[in-house]
Amino acid sequence: MNEAAQIYWKEYWNCTEKPASVNAWMFGVSPDELAQLVIDGKKTATCSGHVFYELDKEPLPKVDEYSIILNGKEEPVAIIKIVDVSIMSMNEVPEELALAEGEGPYEYWKSAHEAFFTSELKTVGLEFSDDMLLVCERFQLIDVKTK
Numbered sequence: 001m002n003e004a005a006q007i008y009w010k011e012y013w014n015c016t017e018k019p020a021s022v023n024a025w026m027f028g029v030s031p032d033e034l035a036q037l038v039i040d041g042k043k044t045a046t047c048s049g050h051v052f053y054e055l056d057k058e059p060l061p062k063v064d065e066y067s068i069i070l071n072g073k074e075e076p077v078a079i080i081k082i083v084d085v086s087i088m089s090m091n092e093v094p095e096e097l098a099l100a101e102g103e104g105p106y107e108y109w110k111s112a113h114e115a116f117f118t119s120e121l122k123t124v125g126l127e128f129s130d131d132m133l134l135v136c137e138r139f140q141l142i143d144v145k146t147k
Contacts, residue, residue, distance in 0.1 A: 005068045008076040012143050023061075024068040024076065029116055031072040034103075038069055039078055039144050043102030049117055050087060050133035055124060061085050061137050077145050084138040090117075091130040100138065 001009075005024035027034035027046065037043035053060055061067075061082050069078045090113065098109035118128040 001068070002070075002074055004074070005070065005076045008145055009068060009079075012079055019064075019066050022066045022068060022079075024070055026070040026072065026074065028120075029112075031070065035069050035071050035077050037102040038080065038141060041141065043100070044140065045097055045100035045102075045136065045138045047093070047097075047101070047113070047134040047136040049120065050135050051124075051126065052120070053135065060087075060135055066142065067139070079142040079145075080139040081142050082137050082139050086136045087133055088136060089131040090114075090134050093134065093136065097136055097138075 001022070001024040009018070009022055034043060050060075052058075063082055063085055065082045067080050067082070068076045069080060071077050090110075095106040098106045101109060103109055103112065114128060117132065121128050121132075
């Protein structure tokens with residue numbers, strides 16, 4: 001986590017009893033646009049490829065964990081709290097979950113995610129398939145950083 005995110009986290013909790021851990025990250029393709037959708041309340045879910053957690057030896061997200069959302073300049077813009085985590089294959093993602101990602105209709109979600117995962121998997125020598133496992137998170141917006 002960069003220094004700006006650490007400062008934001010401390011300021012938000014005002015040095016009171018805060019959660020033990022927090023992650024700081026930005027959304028994949030369009031971090032500024034997707035972060036703004038979170039801030040506007042239009043994006044309340046996200047998903048990522050399960051295989052990337054395995055390759056990066058990263059723990060899976062858990063309910064009640066917090067994350068600081070960064071913009072494209074790696075500046076903190078918001079804090080979210082995970083309220084649900086599920087693992088499912090991409091071809092099983094319900095339309096309602098895809099719509100909660102706030103990026104448009106289901107057909108757009110599917111084609112955009114297929115293109116993104118195809119590209120990302122290629123960089124690690126893997127191929128996309130419709131039944132790839134996704135880690136799907138639902139979250140609530142906790143705070144928006146004021147400038």
